Amino acid sequence: MESSFNSEDNTLCVSITEDIDHHTTEKIRRKMDYEITRFMPRKVMFDFSKVSFMDSAGIGLLIGRYKLIKLLGGNAEIINTNKSIEKVLEMSGIVKIIPIQKKKEIS
Amino acid sequence: MKSRYDNEMELHFLSKSSNEAFARITVAAFAAQLDPTIEELADIKTAVSEAVTNSIIHGYENTEGIVKLKATLLDNVVEIEVSDNGKGIEDVELARKPLYTTKGNLERSGMGFTIMESFMDEVEIQSVVEIGTKVTMRKKIKKEVENEEGEELEETELTQENTLMNS
Numbered sequence: 001m002e003s004s005f006n007s008e009d010n011t012l013c014v015s016i017t018e019d020i021d022h023h024t025t026e027k028i029r030r031k032m033d034y035e036i037t038r039f040m041p042r043k044v045m046f047d048f049s050k051v052s053f054m055d056s057a058g059i060g061l062l063i064g065r066y067k068l069i070k071l072l073g074g075n076a077e078i079i080n081t082n083k084s085i086e087k088v089l090e091m092s093g094i095v096k097i098i099p100i101q102k103k104k105e106i107s
Numbered sequence: 108m109k110s111r112y113d114n115e116m117e118l119h120f121l122s123k124s125s126n127e128a129f130a131r132i133t134v135a136a137f138a139a140q141l142d143p144t145i146e147e148l149a150d151i152k153t154a155v156s157e158a159v160t161n162s163i164i165h166g167y168e169n170t171e172g173i174v175k176l177k178a179t180l181l182d183n184v185v186e187i188e189v190s191d192n193g194k195g196i197e198d199v200e201l202a203r204k205p206l207y208t209t210k211g212n213l214e215r216s217g218m219g220f221t222i223m224e225s226f227m228d229e230v231e232i233q234s235v236v237e238i239g240t241k242v243t244m245r246k247k248i249k250k251e252v253e254n255e256e257g258e259e260l261e262e263t264e265l266t267q268e269n270t271l272m273n274s
Contacts, residue, residue, distance in 0.1 A: 022160045023124035023194035029214070050152060053131075053149075055156040084149035092218050 001029045005039045011042035017050045020058040032065050040072045046098070049080035057090045058085075067099055077101045112179040114140065122167040122174050123161075123244040126257070127266025130176055130189075138185045139180050141248040150226035151185065156218040158189035164210065166240055175232060183248045190241035198232040203232070238262045 002015045014032055018024050036044065046062065048054075062078075069076050078100045081089065089095050116137055120126045131152040138151050145221075162174045177188040196202045197199040203224070210218035224231045234240040 019128060021124075021127045022154055022164060023127050025214075053152060053156075055153050055160070055217040056216045059218055060214035063216065064214040078229055083146065087143065087226075088153065088222065089147075091222065092216060100240065 001028055003017040003031075003035045005035075005059060010039075010042035012036065012043070012090050013045045013047055014041050015047040015050060019053040020051060020061065021053070025057045025061045026089065029061055029064065032061075033068060034086065036072065037070055040074070041069075042074050044069050044074060045078040046076065046078045046100075047080050048078060048082070048085055051085060054085045054088055056088065056092070058088065059094055060097060062094055063091065066094075109240055110179075115177070115179040116175045117178075119173050120176070122170070122172045122193075124163055126174070127156055127159050127163070130159045130174075133177050134176070138248075140178070141180060141183055141185060142250070143248045146190045147246070151187070153228045153244075154223045154230075154244055155189070157185060157223050158187075160243070161219055161242070162189060162240065164213075164215075165196070166191035168194065170248045174233070175185060177264060183250060184245055186243065186245045188241060188243050190239060192239040195236040195238055195240055199232050199234055201259035209227055227245065 003012060005012050013033060014035060018028075020028065020029055066076055070085060076098045078089065078095075079100055081100055086100065086102070089100065110116045114137075116121040118130070118133060120129065126182075134155045135148050135152045138148065143151070159174060159176070163169070166172070166174075172191060172193055175188075179186045184269055203220045204217075205221040206217040208215045211217075219232070220232070223242070223244060227246045229245040232240065
């Protein structure tokens with residue numbers, strides 16, 4: 001996982017760099033929570049450009065992070081998803097609380 | 108012994124979470140013989156990942172056990188069986204419900220069976236408490252090619268065409 005924080009617009013971009021399943025979520029979760037509590041961003045962007053696979057473990061991961069972000073007064077969005085990841089996200093209904101932004105904003 | 112399938116394979120592996128990726132990638136490589144689309148292959152990988160993860164975290168509750176995975180090909184149908192000798196599911200109908208989870212504290216979404224059911228054509232669950240669980244999933248790989256008008260032909264039409272050409 002790689003992340004970058006933009007202090008101008010208070011946005012944390014979190015790029016996941018591996019497939020997301022039950023095996024990998026624990027490590028990703030720890031790193032994400034560290035970055036989120038460290039910067040307390042107004043907005044978190046979950047960048048999926050380097051993720052080729054995600055199962056329902058990813059849904060649990062995103063819901064958990066969303067609760068933390070919300071608690072700290074921020075919101076979240078998802079960018080750069082492939083078709084199969086979108087299918088999992090859309091089926092779970094999570095896109096209603098963490099929308100998929102179709103085009104990445106260049107900062 | 109002659110198999111009643113066109114092809115079949117079986118894997119036994121320890122209930123370690125690192126095997127989740129191994130299992131789904133292996134099944135995808137095996138199912139690739141049916142020439143599925145990228146989307147169909149992604150569906151199969153996701154469903155296998157869900158079933159295997161269920162065996163590891165619910166069946167064996169992170170203790171060591173053996174997960175068995177069997178995949179068969181017959182015509183254009185891939186059938187996948189994931190079984191364990193774990194603790195079993197008390198109420199299968201309840202477990203199938205979207206968002207139902209017994210492991211909410213572990214941030215499980217409760218979407219596992221829902222994903223298997225919507226990504227595969229058929230999902231059967233057999234489970235006996237303290238004996239184990241077997242999930243059987245089937246998916247038909249739809250062969251589509253474009254004809255001269257650019258319309259997609261279903262597999263049945265293709266078969267007819269092949270029969271005509273061979274006669």
